Amino acid sequence: MTPTVRRIEYTDQPDYTRLGGEAFGVPAAGPTVPTSEEWAASGFREWGAFDDDGLAARLRVYGFTSWFHGERVPTAGVAGVAVEPERRGSGHLARLFGAALDEAREQGDVLSTLFPSAPGIYRRLGYEVIGSFDDVDVPLQNLNRVSAPAGVTTRRAGTADFDAVVAVHRRWAAVQNGPVSRAEKPFWTPPEKFFADYTGVTLAVDAAGETVGFASWNRGEGYTPATTVMEIDDLIALTPDAARALWRTLGTFSTVVGTARVATSGLDPAWLVLPDLSTSVHAAHPYMLRVLDVAGALGGLSSVLEGARVPFAVRGAAGLAGAWTLTVSDGVTHLERDAVAVEDAHHERPVLGPNGLALLYAGAQSAANLRIGGHLTGPADHDAVLTALFAGRQLHVRDYF
Structure with missing residues (x-):
């Protein structure tokens, strides 16, 4: 049946x-x-x-x-x-x-x-791993060696600071690929609930009074460093001194808390101020993406590659298969569907599988690596432009669902 x-x-x-x-x-x-x-x-x-x-x-x-x-x-x-x-x-x-x-x-x-339990199941459906959302353990005693910030201080946030927290997240997320915007339920929460979910939310504030970072944290139980873990849902900094200020504030717990378990992804710039990376991954959650609409996803993107023109095709996926020409004019990408059969397209243009399309769109792999992985075939004349069109932003995700 x-x-x-x-x-x-x-x-x-x-x-x-x-x-x-x-x-x-x-x-x-x-x-x-x-x-x-x-x-x-x-x-x-x-x-x-x-x-x-x-x-x-x-x-x-x-x-x-x-x-x-x-x-x-x-x-x-x-x-x-x-x-x-x-x-x-x-x-x-x-x-x-x-x-x-x-x-x-x-x-x-x-x-x-x-977020897959077994990526192979979802690869067959056109999804591909583009990054990972990880819980990473940081020894708090190491944070005492972070350089002192210049002109940035920290203070506890309250509900009146909610808009400032949202603005920091938005500024950070807008220059990445992948973060959930937190503009819709269930990822948007009212200020009262947001602050009620944490022991504390710490702001990093510069000399002009602008909020340039925040950390949301739960203290954890106990006061023995060997066994006590503090959980950090977000540590987002817009400047290196904001990162230093937040890390050092968390480090003040080192006499009673041994580990900060930080929800993170990729190599975030906030981690670049640490004196070392003697960290361990407590849990890793691969993140997969599938493009549902080629024109909707690839069209209308800002691009500095004025005048670029790339014909390409997508094979092997319901709702995606077809041939297009992508052009950049007036700083924006435009897609035009071409009357070319996908089975014939590999003679004249690069052809992506659905998994390769996901990886390329996310900027997770170059065209050359897609060829190595078997996700891109056909002429290689446009590989450099394809890579440049979608590269340049780190992949980050900070919300598990």
């Missing part, structure tokens, strides 16, 4: 919750089914695949915007993917993703991202 794939209704919540509990573990008391009011207010887009035995597979979609190439890009974040163990390998997941991503396109999402 071909399963029925549809949106989850509230009456499906007991089975939906049970299946999620099987996949991700449940507290001793068992999984909690949300009330109808909680479920209606969540804003999630939940999907299920049903067969004769009921719910076989499920997933959840978050609609948000993420920063790529200086713009907030509509993104479908996929989470909570689960298939009943007895029905794995039956094609339920592909059908489920097909329906959920079709709806995402209809709603204007041009990208989809997820």
Whole structure:
């Protein structure tokens, strides 16, 4: 029987919750089914695949915007993917993703991202690993050796400082590829809840009184350095002295806290002020991306490559396959669809697979490396321009879902 794939209704919540509990573990008391009011207010887009035995597979979609190439890009974040163990390998997941991503396109999402438990499953669906969200342990005693900042001090933030915290995050995120903008639920939270979630939020303030960084932290239990861990959700600095000021403030806990467990990604500039990198990765969460709409994702990007012209094609993915010519005029990329069959395109233009398109768009790999990985074929004449069009921004993600 071909399963029925549809949106989850509230009456499906007991089975939906049970299946999620099987996949991700449940507290001793068992999984909690949300009330109808909680479920209606969540804003999630939940999907299920049903067969004769009921719910076989499920997933959840978050609609948000993420920063790529200086713009907030509509993104479908996929989470909570689960298939009943007895029905794995039956094609339920592909059908489920097909329906959920079709709806995402209809709603204007041009990208989809997820944190995979097993990347190989999602590569077959066109997703590729572009970075990682990691929890990194930093010995607090090392922070005492960070150079003193010049002209930057720290102070505790309150709800009146919420806009300043948001502005720092936005300035930082806008020059990266990948961060969730935190402009939509569930990543946007009211000021009162934001501050209630932490032991403290520390601001870095320059001599002119401008907020140039912040750290949000939970102190942790205990006062024995060998066993006590402080958790840092964000440490974002817009200047090196802001980074120094924040690190040194956290370091003042070193007599009672041994480790700062920092949520981070890539090599953030804030880490460049540390005297050494004697750190360890406590947990790593690979982050995957899939382009849903070629023209929507690649068109309208700011570019200094005025006059550039690159024909290319995308193969092997429903909704993506086709041939285009990308040009840069007036500082912006433009895409025109070409009447060229994809199977013939490799004779005249570079051809990307869906995984290669994701890696290129994110600036995670050069065209040369995509060829090494088998994600780019055809003539190499345009490789340097393809690389330059999408490179130049670090990949960072700071929100897990």
